[in-house]
Amino acid sequence: MTFVKGQGMLDVRGLKKVYEGSGRRVEAVRDLTFTVDAGELVCLVGPSGCGKTTLLKCMGGLLTPTAGEVLLQGERVTGPPPGMAFVFQEYGRSLFPWMRVGENVELPLKQKGLSRSRRRELVADALRSVGLADAAGAYPWQLSGGMQQRVAIARALAYEPQVLLMDEPFAAVDAQTRADLEDLVRGLWRERGITILFVTHDIDEAVYLGERVVVLSASPTVVQEQLKVDLPDDRDQLHTRVAPRFAELRTHVYEQIQAAKRGTPRDAPEDAVKTDAPPPA
């Protein structure tokens, strides 16, 4: 299957990560291969503890894979690349509490060596994009959880990345906030044309957000299936989630995850690495 939006922004090839330490050996990720094209919004879905965070940290250059490699526009990732921004699951611990919201967003830009006026422009623009134009002077801990995660997203946007990696960013916020944030992410993606890899354990969220869903198996982790989400580009919480196609897709993903739990990828990891399996008829 071909994707019209572009070619291989991110390539994950044969990625394996084993944590070794204090006599314990944890194989978090066994063998992952998949591609994210430029301008795509891909959702990675998999059960808790299956190595999603591990995978994302390897992709972001924060962890060194035990085997395999990650390529960003054909170049091997060995450390955090300047074209990549990370939104962490633990937003409360990812923003610096001693800095005001504006300073949090600005810090990475200072590091990039941008001029003061350019920085101010980017910070204001990013905060406006996430609906927090007035919060620049507040401290993160004065904001609600959902607002804090918006700040983290603004920081990532201001960094002007080609690729945005998001690790279960909305797992800890309430349902209403979560719906708003999902729409925010889709809106930003359509507006700015960034490549987004969005990790979640929530099947509905994956199907609602993604252009494509990559289903991971339970640990030891392999790619269980890849699925194109052929929902219209214009999605909204009210209508998309009750569309028959949405129900079919989520049922399919759900079945895949159940199969992954039952199945034995341990015995046949090769079989499980399917690419671009067609959506169910």
Add this chain to the structure above:
Amino acid sequence: MRRFLLRLVFVLTLPAILLAVWWAASDSSTDVYWPPLRTILKTFPDVWTVERLRTDAVPSILRLSAGYATAALVGVALGTVIGSYRRVRAVCEPVLEFLRAVPPPVLVPVIMLFAGIGHTMKILVIAIGCVWPILLNTVEGVRAVDSVMAETARSYGVTGLARLRHVVLPSASPQIFAGLRQALSIGIILMVISEMFAASNGLGFTVVQFQRGFAIPDMWTGILVLGLLGFLLSVVFQLVERRVLGWYHGLRATTRRSR
């Protein structure tokens, strides 16, 4: 404004009561070493003239500042290095534990041998005594930088000096301030002790002089001055801390509320 006044009342009540008790209990005392507070307070303005403050209080405070500042600089700098590198820590920790266990006043005679009896000796004594709580607290604070914050910094390319300045030191600052606070009281004690050994001016020197000359009420006024100095420094310290750690107190207040 009303809340401020109320706080002032709270702050001043106990000292006022204690002073009153001291006043009443010592009022009819005829013991030479234990003069009535009335006598002490009457002596006070005669002893602590502007001239006396200039010749004795100022040198003490300058030496304390110099020693304390040195300790703060060295403690934070070394503590940051030791806290940042596991290898360095493994090498340094046993030595640090030993050195910390040596009570700083016994160093006075030793330091006198090679640093003489001048300012350098006293500043060194204060610095050596003050450095430990600052150093050890900095090590702990630097080690305890949150892993998610550290990864955030790394993923956004905040490394090297910027990381130190914007992430590591602010994150460790509550611990560093705890160390600085302990060091302040140690510093005042060592300031006095170092002046008792060998000095020609200073608050500790003055108190000892009065005691040797049997000017007992004068000696007591010296003790009052030392107490006041300690109090003043602690107030200043608190003001600085509240400014620098404003975010920390705010953060703690919110997490407490949300529990």
